[in-house]
Amino acid sequence: MTPQAAGPAYRRLSVEERRSQLLDAALSLFAHRDPEGVSLDDVAERAGVSRPLVYRYFPGGKQQLYEAALRSAADELEKCFDEPREGPLLGRLSRALDRYLAFVDHHDAGFSALLRGGSVAETSRTSAIVDGVRRAAAEHILSHLGATEPGPRLRMTVRMWITAVEAASLIWLDEDKQPPADELRDWLVEQFLAVLSVTARRDPQTEALVLALAGDV
Numbered sequence: 001m002t003p004q005a006a007g008p009a010y011r012r013l014s015v016e017e018r019r020s021q022l023l024d025a026a027l028s029l030f031a032h033r034d035p036e037g038v039s040l041d042d043v044a045e046r047a048g049v050s051r052p053l054v055y056r057y058f059p060g061g062k063q064q065l066y067e068a069a070l071r072s073a074a075d076e077l078e079k080c081f082d083e084p085r086e087g088p089l090l091g092r093l094s095r096a097l098d099r100y101l102a103f104v105d106h107h108d109a110g111f112s113a114l115l116r117g118g119s120v121a122e123t124s125r126t127s128a129i130v131d132g133v134r135r136a137a138a139e140h141i142l143s144h145l146g147a148t149e150p151g152p153r154l155r156m157t158v159r160m161w162i163t164a165v166e167a168a169s170l171i172w173l174d175e176d177k178q179p180p181a182d183e184l185r186d187w188l189v190e191q192f193l194a195v196l197s198v199t200a201r202r203d204p205q206t207e208a209l210v211l212a213l214a215g216d217v
Helices: 015-030 040-048 052-058 062-080 089-107 107-115 126-145 151-173 179-198 204-216
Strands: none
Touching: 015 052, 015 062, 040 052, 052 062, 062 089, 062 126, 089 107, 089 126, 089 151, 089 179, 107 151, 107 204, 126 151, 151 179, 151 204, 179 204
8 A cells, every 4th residue: 555645744833823823813804804893703713723712812802812913013014114224315215105005005994994093992002002103103204314303393294294194095095095006105205305395494403304305306
């Protein structure tokens, strides 16, 4: 008799590997459905495990799993703006926005539910996670600008622009992702320059930055 080919060896996952597997399954579901539409049974089925196993790793149930998945997504979003401090600033900003819009495109409804709020899963903790992403993005941009001690007008301008990027991303999803992502990216970069130019009229620090950026245009 011909020996039967051995199947792939079963390997027990470590605690961290199993937790990561469950978070990946949850994120893949939250990427296309809002939190109310995702159950623990859905997560268990997507991960190929039992519902009790999901509870073993997330005894707080769906809320704990949602917050953990949100934290994981937030970490990924923060990395979008973590661009090497090399080359022209506007090129760096464009690359960061490319990653940001790719994240929005991939997570779609989940991104929309995350930023729009109003979810039954929304708490002060989830709001703090989302706000942390905005603050981290602002710090990255200010660092790229070389503003070691940014004044209140410059900080406000950068944070307002980040809010505009979020709003544009949500509208982009509502408009069936039109205009194309590369056009939206270029438009957002131009808006960044525009709001900096307006602030420069009232703030010498921002004015100096605008003059320095003139060579990038």
